[in-house]
Amino acid sequence: AQTVTQSQPEMSVQEAETVTLSCTYDTSESDYYLFWYKQPPSRQMILVIRQEAYKQQNATENRFSVNFQKAAKSFSLKISDSQLGDAAMYFCGWGGSNYKLTFGKGTLLTVNP
Amino acid sequence: DVKVTQSSRYLVKRTGEKVFLECVQDMDHENMFWYRQDPGLGLRLIYFSYDVKMKEKGDIPEGYSVSREKKERFSLILESASTNQTSMYLCASDRGNGYEQYFGPGTRLTVT
Numbered sequence: 001a002q003t004v005t006q007s008q009p010e011m012s013v014q015e016a017e018t019v020t021l022s023c024t025y026d027t028s029e030s031d032y033y034l035f036w037y038k039q040p041p042s043r044q045m046i047l048v049i050r051q052e053a054y055k056q057q058n059a060t061e062n063r064f065s066v067n068f069q070k071a072a073k074s075f076s077l078k079i080s081d082s083q084l085g086d087a088a089m090y091f092c093g094w095g096g097s098n099y100k101l102t103f104g105k106g107t108l109l110t111v112n113p
Numbered sequence: 114d115v116k117v118t119q120s121s122r123y124l125v126k127r128t129g130e131k132v133f134l135e136c137v138q139d140m141d142h143e144n145m146f147w148y149r150q151d152p153g154l155g156l157r158l159i160y161f162s163y164d165v166k167m168k169e170k171g172d173i174p175e176g177y178s179v180s181r182e183k184k185e186r187f188s189l190i191l192e193s194a195s196t197n198q199t200s201m202y203l204c205a206s207d208r209g210n211g212y213e214q215y216f217g218p219g220t221r222l223t224v225t
Contacts, residue, residue: 009153033211045203045216052211091155099144099163099210100171105155 004094006104013082014112020067021077021107023092034068034075035093035101040085048090051075079109087111116140117217119204125223132191134220136204142215143208145187147171147179150201150219159202162187194224 004025013019025034036048051059051068058066063080079086092104120135138145146161148171158171160179168179176198180188187206191198201221205214 035213037216043201043219045205047213050213095211097210099161099169100158101146101214102158103156105153 004092004102004104006090006092006107008107009105010108010110012110012112013079015082015084017082018078018080019082019109021079021090021092021109023075023077023104025073025075025092025094025102027073027094027096029096032094032096034066035095036064036066036075036077037091037093037103038086039089039091039106041088045091049077082111084111084113117204117206117215119202119217119220121220122218123221123223125225126191126194127225128195130191130194130224132194132222132224134189134191134202134204134222136187136189136206136217137185138187138206138215139185140206140208140215141184142206143184144206144210145181146205146207146214147177147187147189148203148205149173150203156203159189194222196224198222199224 032053034051037045038048039045049061065078067076089106091106093101095101117138144163147159148156157173162168162181178190203219204217207214
């Protein structure tokens with residue numbers, strides 16, 4: 001089965017510090033996409049960052065970056081200079097050739113002032 | 114901005130009722146999706162559609178059906194609602210495989 005595992009159900013971080021959320025996935029496809037989505041308490045999911053598996057360079061979006069280790073099938077999200085607005089549920093997802101995304105169970109991030 | 118809207122934020126229905134959840138997107142996206150979100154289980158795909166009148170089963174299609182008569186609208190149907198279908202339902206759309214999915218605000222359905 002092609003799965004996504006987020007091993008940390010909950011994480012917390014102090015404001016202005018750095019936190020890393022882990023994600024591993026399993027797929028037999030060679031060409032695929034990886035995503036991190038954020039769901040704030042208001043519930044609307046939004047894309048944080050996207051990585052194409054054929055690209056070796058890690059994606060970055062402002063304070064958000066990923067550590068993509070293709071051989072290990074690992075796709076962690078690093079949030080630098082954490083802000084109160086980063087508090088949310090974070091979902092890692094994987095998509096291949098069949099239109100579908102498979103999501104992990106999520107990591108609830110708390111940001112402490 | 115892409116907008117995905119869902120017909121209700123909260124819905125309460127009785128066991129055995131037929132329930133319609135509506136989703137509309139305004140960006141001419143090809144693909145539309147229905148997910149179910151439950152605590153500790155993440156998002157699970159119920160059905161998706163990659164073209165008008167085309168649909169495919171996701172991971173948990175049992176007890177659900179869908180309809181896509183127009184490109185912008187994708188409906189999820191619970192033919193006979195049951196209490197185990199109490200959940201948060203999220204609709205999403207995207208313009209092609211591998212592109213960003215845009216999500217609606219969700220419908221919290223309670224079946225009593």
